[in-house]
Amino acid sequence: MTVMIIAIDGPAASGKGTLARRLAAYFGYHYLDTGLLYRAVARDCLELGHDLNDTRAVTTLACSLDPVRLDDAGLRAPGIGEAASIVAKIPEVRAALLEYQRSFANRLPGAILDGRDIGTVVCPDADAKIFVTASVEERAKRRFREYEAAGESPDMEKMLELIRARDARDAGRGAAPMRRAEDADLLDTTEMDIETAFDAAVGLIKRKIGQ
Ligand code: CDP
Secondary structure (H helix, E strand, C coil): CCCEEEEEECCCCCCHHHHHHHHHHHHCCEEEECHHHHHHHHHHHHHCCCCCCCHHHHHHHHHCCCHHHHHCHHHHCCCHHHHHHHHCCCHHHHHHHHHHHHHHHCCCCEEEEEECCHHHHHCCCCCEEEEEECCHHHHHHHHHHHHHHCCCCCCHHHHHHHHHHHHHHHHHCCCCCCCCCCCCEEEECCCCCHHHHHHHHHHHHHHHHCC
C-alpha cells in the first residue's frame, strides 16, 4: 500500500487550515498544520527572551522542538503568526523542521499537510497539491473576525497592513518562499464559503488521485 500525500499551501487567512483539517477527516488521513511548527519555535524564542532574528539561538530551539507541545492553544494566538513568519525566514530553522514534516507525510494511509512550501519543498512528489488563496481584502476581513473572536478590538486598516506585510515576507524570502507549485491546482476562495471551498477541494483531489 502506498502512502497518499496531499499538499495544501497558501497565504495567511486564505482558509487553508480549516480546509485541510476537514479534508483530512473526510479522506481519513493524518493532518499536520506545519505553521504550528514555526509558531512553536517563535513561542519558545519569545518565552526565553531571544531575538527572533538571532539565527543561532532560534536554530537551536528549532532543533530541539518537541512536536508534542504543538497542542498548546496559545500557538494560534494572534501575534504568534507574525513572529513565526520572522523565524521562518531562517534557512537553518527550515532545515531543522524538514525531516519531521517528511516523516509525518509518510504515515499510512496518507497525510495532508498545510503550509507555504509543502508542494514545492517538503513534499514535491505529493499526489495532489492545492494552492488556496483569496483576495487581500477578503483575507483581512477573515483575520479581523479572528481577532474579534479572540476578544481583541482590531482595526481594518491594520489588518490589511498585517496581511500585506506577511505576504511580502513569506513570498519574498530566499528560503522556500511561499509560491504555487507548477503542478498545484489553484483554489481562489474569495467568493466561497467553507462548504463551497471544501466541495471544490474534494473534487480537485479526487481528480488527481483517481477516486
Ligand atoms: O494561520 P496563518 O496562515 O496566519 O499562519 P500559519 O500557517 O500558522 O503560519 C505562520 C507562519 O509560519 C507563516 O506566515 C510562514 O512564515 C511560516 N510557515 C512557513 O514558512 N512554512 C510553512 N510550511 C508553514 C508556515
